[in-house]
Amino acid sequence: MLGLPKTTEFNKRIPKQKFYENMDISPTLKKIFVEQVKIIYWRNKIAASTTNLAPGNNVTELEVFEVRLNNPVLDENLLKQIDKEISYHILFLLEYQGKYQAWIGYKEATISGNNAFKVNGYYHTEWLPVDELPLKLEGLNVDAVYENFVRQIAGNKLNTQNDCESLKESVERDEQKQALQKQIATLQAKVRKEKQLNKQMQMNNELKKLKKKLEEM
Template sequence: MAIELPKSTEFNKKIPKQKFYENLEISPALKKIFIEQVDKILWSYKIASSSTNLADGNLVKEIEVFEVFLKSPNLDNELLRHIDRAVPYHIVFILEYQGRYKACISYKEAAISRNMAFKVNSYYYTDWLDKQDLPLKLEGLNLDAAYENFVRQIAGEILQKMVSDESLKDSVARSEQKELLQKQILALESKIRKEKQLNKQIQINNELKKLKRNLEEL
């Protein structure tokens, strides 16, 4: 699967990094990340009902595709999170480094708090690929469906539906719960290796078995 977006959605507008320094409230540490890790940012596509034959969604009104050209293969998630929180639309990030590309997206939902337009959840990434191999295909009858499909395409097996009618929100919640359990299991496995007392080893092992059962059920 490759990038399959209509010509009508192409935007191709360069966004100077200084725009982010000037218009967003960023810490010195985040500004340092911008300077050291990011070369340039291109606003590549603007997907909306006005540029496609898709209807507006209940939650999604516009999807932006930002290409972020990197100075090194690693990018701090906090930078993407900051952009996601500041931009009042849903975003697909395409990271580029030395001619290889990685698609990245977070499940982004309306925040309960009035202080933020969106709540930004975990990020999902593809592997580093040739650009034509990125899994980015515009599918669905409205922008809600198109956005859900982008998230599922990029996340791959991580967000595979357990049942056919599982919502994206439920898939994301299950994925994040699995990630948390995996971290807890690793921590307990490390703890049991260091523990010298047998009774405590048995206690930790019982906790470990319970967490592994919970993980299998997910």
């Protein structure tokens, strides 16, 4: 898949029961597994041992999981739970009726260590034929391949004119932008409901400041 080297192919079907029986998940997540997921395949393992890439400092292996769905919507919390339980980085390929979405999160080890990871959120593509997914194996080591996959899937959201900006910094900047956009939308809704002119003017001044801050980011 994705034109990845033959040496990375694994193509092992993993019964979904193995996930929800061996993970500490809530009844709600188990229900999502049962109702939304049809089949899970472990398609590829991208590592120094399966490619001519150098090992990464932060990413030792990058797994490619194909998740075939019963409907075109999957709860993001399910992907997050799988990511938290598996100590390797994961590229998810969601499949529904022959079309695919690529999903990937910025995943990093927690300060506590113990193979514990956190994923704040995910970037994903639109539904596309598999050969149109914007994914290319680029980089000299596994860290770089992972970073490029994240940036390829995120597209304009992580674009930067600062060549020195790390992936972590790009993701944090995007999260700050999203928080600011929510703040602006909330304030705009309040302005529309406010009857008093002086309060409207105060809120509009605050809106201008927030919008300027967003532009500067």
